Amino acid sequence: MTLDQLTPGEGGIILKVHGEGALRRRLLDMGLTPKTHVHVHKIAPMGDPMELQLRGYTLTLRLEDAAKIDIQKEEELHHA
Secondary structure (H helix, E strand, O other): OEHHHOOOOOEEEEEEEOOOHHHHHHHHHOOOOOOOEEEEEEEOOOOOOEEEEEOOEEEEEOHHHHOOEEEEEHHHHHHO
16 A cells, blocks of 8 residues: 555555655655654645654655555554
C-alpha cells in the first residue's frame, strides 16, 4: 500500500521510497525515510495535499508524491 491511500487518523511505517533523482532525494531529505513512523493528520478539503506528522514535525505532501512511498499500516504491524 502507498502513503496516499491512508485516511486521516491512520498511520504506519515507511517501507520504501520510489522515484528518480531529485524527487526521491527531496522526499528523503524531508525525513520520509524507510522505518520512519508517519501519521496522517488531515487531508485538504479538495483532497490534495495531505498533512502528515513524522519525526516530531508536520509535513504537507502532495498525493502525487505520497503515491511513491510504500507503507505498512499500523494495524498490520500489530498482526504480523
